[in-house]
Amino acid sequence: MKGKILDFNATTSQGVIAGEDGKRYNFGAAEWKGEGFAGAGLAVDFVAEGDTAKQLYMDKSIVPASSKKVAAALLAFFFGAFGVHKFYLGYNKQGVIMLLTFLFGFILLGLPSIAIGIIAFIEFILYITKSDEDFEQTYVIGQRPWF
Secondary structure (H helix, E strand, O other), X not given: OEEEXXXXXXXXXXXXXXXXXXXXXEEEHHHEOOOOOOOOXXXXXXXXXXXXXXXXXXXXXXXXXXXXXXHHHHHHHHHHHHOHHHHHHOOHHHHHHHXXXXXXXXXXXXXXXXXXXXXXXXXXXXXXXXXXXXXXXXXXXXXXXXX
């Protein structure tokens, strides 16, 4: 059966899926068999046993309508030291950290600014080398702000 993860609590390792049949199914992290990590908003394929979901896999037949991967990678390459790619992905706190570190880094002989530029370039490489599904799972659904 196919469905969508409504909620997943990493602390308790428990989650809820809305099945295509309109019912909700509980699952534990031990039932996750696919690549990556379970997260809210992820389309899944699973076996329903009563009100429990078993053998969960990411549904790769559903490709995200608009991947942010290419835009985020280009922003990280050209404007990464200013944190523009962080703002684009919705990580405002991390974007402000990168921007202020870059701008005020010149006070300390530019070393913090160089470090932020290197971090942005590493993120560019990570973004561009991940598959679209992996990027969506990690940075959009999984909300992983750094590396």
